Amino acid sequence: MDGFIRHYQPLLYQTVIYLCGFLLLWEWLRPLDTVTETGSLSVFVIYTAFCFLISMLRIKWWLSTPLKLIGLLFVLDGLFISEQMFSKAWFYLVYLHMQFNIEMMANQQWIQITPLFRSLLFLLLLWLMSYLLYYWFVVAKRVFFFILLTFIYLTVLDTFTTYRADTAIVRTFAISLIALGINNFYKELGKEAMPLIGAKKMSAWILPLIAVVFFSSIVGYAAPKLDPQWPDPVPYLTSTSDSAGFNEGGGNGVQKVGYGEDDTRLGGSFIQDNATVFYAEVQESHYWRIESKDVYTGKGWERSAEPEYEQTGVRSIDSTVFDKSAVETERREGSVSFERNAFFSKLVYPYGLDSVAGADDVNYLLDRTSGAIAVEGPERQAGEEYQVSYDSPSFSIDVLEEAGGDDPQNIKDMYLQLPDGLPRRVGNLANQIVSEEETRYGKVKAVEQYFGQNGFAYRTTDVAVPNSNQDYVDQFLFETKVGYCDNYSTSMVVLLRSLDIPARWVKGFTGGEPMQRQGDTPENLDRFEVTNSNAHSWVEAYFPGIGWVPFEPTQGFSNPIDFYEDREENESVAASSPEEQEEEELPANHQEIGGEEEESSTVNSAGSEASVSWTWLIWIGGVLVLGITLYYTRYRWMTYILLNKYKKRNDAKTYQDAYHYLLKILSHKGIVRKEGQTLREYARDVDHAFQSTEMSRLTQHYERLIYRNDQDQSQWNKVTELWENLIKQALS
Numbered sequence: 067m068d069g070f071i072r073h074y075q076p077l078l079y080q081t082v083i084y085l086c087g088f089l090l091l092w093e094w095l096r097p098l099d100t101v102t103e104t105g106s107l108s109v110f111v112i113y114t115a116f117c118f119l120i121s122m123l124r125i126k127w128w129l130s131t132p133l134k135l136i137g138l139l140f141v142l143d144g145l146f147i148s149e150q151m152f153s154k155a156w157f158y159l160v161y162l163h164m165q166f167n168i169e170m171m172a173n174q175q176w177i178q179i180t181p182l183f184r185s186l187l188f189l190l191l192l193w194l195m196s197y198l199l200y201y202w203f204v205v206a207k208r209v210f211f212f213i214l215l216t217f218i219y220l221t222v223l224d225t226f227t228t229y230r231a232d233t234a235i236v237r238t239f240a241i242s243l244i245a246l247g248i249n250n251f252y253k254e255l256g257k258e259a260m261p262l263i264g265a266k267k268m269s270a271w272i273l274p275l276i277a278v279v280f281f282s283s284i285v286g287y288a289a290p291k292l293d294p295q296w297p298d299p300v301p302y303l304t305s306t307s308d309s310a311g312f313n314e315g316g317g318n319g320v321q322k323v324g325y326g327e328d329d330t331r332l333g334g335s336f337i338q339d340n341a342t343v344f345y346a347e348v349q350e351s352h353y354w355r356i357e358s359k360d361v362y363t364g365k366g367w368e369r370s371a372e373p374e375y376e377q378t379g380v381r382s383i384d385s386t387v388f389d390k391s392a393v394e395t396e397r398r399e400g401s402v403s404f405e406r407n408a409f410f411s412k413l414v415y416p417y418g419l420d421s422v423a424g425a426d427d428v429n430y431l432l433d434r435t436s437g438a439i440a441v442e443g444p445e446r447q448a449g450e451e452y453q454v455s456y457d458s459p460s461f462s463i464d465v466l467e468e469a470g471g472d473d474p475q476n477i478k479d480m481y482l483q484l485p486d487g488l489p490r491r492v493g494n495l496a497n498q499i500v501s502e503e504e505t506r507y508g509k510v511k512a513v514e515q516y517f518g519q520n521g522f523a524y525r526t527t528d529v530a531v532p533n534s535n536q537d538y539v540d541q542f543l544f545e546t547k548v549g550y551c552d553n554y555s556t557s558m559v560v561l562l563r564s565l566d567i568p569a570r571w572v573k574g575f576t577g578g579e580p581m582q583r584q585g586d587t588p589e590n591l592d593r594f595e596v597t598n599s600n601a602h603s604w605v606e607a608y609f610p611g612i613g614w615v616p617f618e619p620t621q622g623f624s625n626p627i628d629f630y631e632d633r634e635e636n637e638s639v640a641a642s643s644p645e646e647q648e649e650e651e652l653p654a655n656h657q658e659i660g661g662e663e664e665e666s667s668t669v670n671s672a673g674s675e676a677s678v679s680w681t682w683l684i685w686i687g688g689v690l691v692l693g694i695t696l697y698y699t700r701y702r703w704m705t706y707i708l709l710n711k712y713k714k715r716n717d718a719k720t721y722q723d724a725y726h727y728l729l730k731i732l733s734h735k736g737i738v739r740k741e742g743q744t745l746r747e748y749a750r751d752v753d754h755a756f757q758s759t760e761m762s763r764l765t766q767h768y769e770r771l772i773y774r775n776d777q778d779q780s781q782w783n784k785v786t787e788l789w790e791n792l793i794k795q796a797l798s
Contacts, residue, residue, distance in 0.1 A: 079252055080204050081122065086245035087199040087209070088118045090216050093238050097220075097229040104188075106145055113141050113189060117196035138189045146182040148377070148431065148442060162427055181411065209249050213242045239286065240279050247275040325410075325573065325601045329359060332366040332538055332552045333531035339598040343408045343575070347591045348400035351577030352458070352626045353616070354414040354596065355387075357438035358570045358606060362560060364485040364537045367571050375431035375440050382421050383430060387437060387606070388459060388613030390418065395457035400591065403451040413439035414575060416456045417616065417627065424452035435480075460628040461615055466507040469609040473568055477608055481568035484560065489540045493564040506567060510607045513561045514617045517554055522547045524621040529553070554620040555603040568608035572616065576600045577626060701731055705793050724789055725768050728796075735796045745769065756795050764788040 095111055098104040116137050120130045139151075149156040167183040170176070203209050216238055224231035325343075346354070359367040395418055402414060413422065413430065422430055422439075429442040499516050500509040525548045532541045539560045542553045555571055562569040578596035587593050602623070606614040618625035696703070708727060711720070729739065737755055739748045745765050752761035767785050 083203050083248055084122050086241050087203040089241045093234055097223050100229045101227045109141055113137055114192045117193050121196050121200040134193050207249055209245045240283055243279045329367040335527045335529045341598050342405040342595055344402050344404040344596050346402050346594045347587055349398050352416050354575040356412050356414055356574040357436040358572045360480050360570055364487055373433035375433050383419055390457055392612050394460045398458050399455055401453045411441055418457035418459050421455045422452050460630055462632055463629055464632045466609055467505045472610050477568045481570050482563050484563050492540055496561040496564040513558055514619045517619050518621055526550050551603045551620045555605050558605045558619040570606050572606050573603050576602045721771055731796045760788050760792055
């Protein structure tokens with residue numbers, strides 16, 4: 067037994083100390099999920115553990131290098147590449163990525179590097195770190211430096227980012243004590259050349275080490291701690307930093323508006339960001355859909371399952387949002403071109419999308435559950451520019467009202483979900499809102515219109531974030547009644563689901579702002595600029611036989627989708643006389659009560675009111691223009707009035723007022739009298755600015771008048787001339 071322990075003691079030491087190194091590096095990886103957009107963090111941790119295992123086993127470099135490289139390729143293939151691994155198409159896609167990213171790096175366009183290439187660089191870094199930590203911890207036995215760097219890293223992130231490092235620091239502290247204890251103990255054994263044989267002897271130093279770590283951790287946790295000594299800088303940094311571009315759903319502090327992937331924590335204020343995302347050339351403005359989410363957690367939105375992307379046709383893409391055979395549509399064309407610094411891995415598309423024409427080497431992958439269309443290829447965003455063909459829908463209100471409640475089971479299973487902790491008063495409110503409605507369409511419209519009629523306000527600042535025991539929707543409906551699109555759309559979905567009406571939460575962009583037409587813009591299309599501030603969320607409700615229909619509950623926004631009513635003609639109209647036809651047609655074009663005279667008076671009254679309104683607007687506008695003009699020219703017309711006044715009066719009071727008015731004009735000019743500066747010193751500064759001696763001469767007359775009461779009437783015209791010249795120079 068002693069021989070076995072003697073043989074494996076070095077390996078045991080290396081395993082424990084190297085495991086500590088891995089756990090410390092893991093602490094470096096944990097914050098990435100919070101402070102960056104890094105996804106699939108567990109995959110990177112597993113690859114790091116794989117590299118550590120190979121290094122610990124001391125596999126020869128000619129075998130360890132291929133193993134780590136194969137592992138790296140497996141990670142990239144699973145995350146980004148849909149082609150069969152090591153197939154011809156697979157190698158070609160990897161080649162395109164390498165070619166594109168090397169070109170971007172050569173041009174120093176770092177932001178354009180694709181996620182695949184960024185992940186490749188990150189994996190290579192983890193590969194390198196596995197070797198470096200093996201050298202530091204096992205070979206050189208110098209662990210303190212990396213431990214110190216880890217503490218600095220965690221404390222800086224805890225201070226200046228949204229990452230909370232409380233438990234991370236405790237874990238790091240315990241791991242560090244173990245690593246330092248084992249490392250120093252083996253150093254001492256090496257110096258004394260003392261073998262450590264036997265389980266009893268090993269326990270003699272292992273148990274005290276465990277006791278020290280445990281006791282130190284307890285003392286550190288229980289010891290009194292000072293409160294924060296300076297304000298938390300995170301809200302300021304997240305609201306002003308350029309890197310805070312997208313709302314990543316944190317709900318903490320202030321965010322910049324924009325499209326983000328993480329919606330698990332909604333709420334909180336945001337600031338506007340007018341950075342352009344893309345330009346659209348379409349026949350008319352409409353919403354740009356990206357994806358939907360189905361699981362409401364009480365704090366935000368998640369997906370019930372990971373997206374299952376499937377390859378679409380070369381051009382054809384059927385997003386299956388609604389049944390085109392049951393809805394009236396109009397064929398339209400358009401194009402989308404992304405701003406240079408914008409990046410999107412998903413397609414933005416209009417309702418009724420039929421086909422996309424982008425770059426030849428870009429693939430479009432459709433997730434039928436959420437409607438998200440992923441873009442796969444080396445090009446930035448969706449190939450930078452692509453054309454869309456779509457069937458713009460128009461929904462018949464009569465058909466929607468006739469839709470029953472026989473929903474497919476898979477729709478009910480997925481889109482009627484509500485959290486167990488949802489307060490009962492939310493469902494009670496939903497029933498009150500629709501108490502007078504009978505059809506599904508009537509209920510959906512009643513919920514959509516509820517917010518605009520019950521004191522809710524659209525606001526992006528001072529928006530509350532629910533506490534751990536509060537529901538996001540309940541807080542908005544009953545406590546704050548203040549928020550933006552996420553509050554309104556989430557609340558409508560939850561209210562509809564409470565009524566057993568399938569609904570889902572949808573994200574994308576509004577239509578943007580119209581722009582001046584470009585020279586190459588087709589005659590039948592208009593150009594729109596879509597910015598981060600146009601990021602938006604809305605609601606889709608399900609109608610059997612029709613599909614998903616969009617609705618817009620947010621105040622200040624209107625649904626761009628067309629809804630119309632069918633108007634059936636009365637079959638008896640053709641058999642009636644012309645006079646009867648005219649009487650029967652009258653209600654369709656005129657008011658039913660009051661006849662032609664009442665309509666005429668109504669029209670005249672409306673015209674009169676419009677005329678009065680325009681008259682008032684003209685008068686108000688004229689007064690505003692006159693007021694602004696008088697304000698900006700006040701010194702000129704006031705000088706003219708005062709000059710006439712001073713010429714008619716030559717007493718000491720007039721002289722003093724004129725001199726003080728001149729000082730005011732000079733200050734407005736930018737020649738400000740300094741604190742403690744005498745009038746003569748100030749006069750020299752004015753003369754230096756105007757390259758004259760007039761201010762000094764005028765000041766001499768002023769001092770003689772004030773201090774000596776010397777009123778020389780013969781000099782009055784000369785003084786007036788000096789004053790007038792200085793005024794003109796100051797106003798020029």
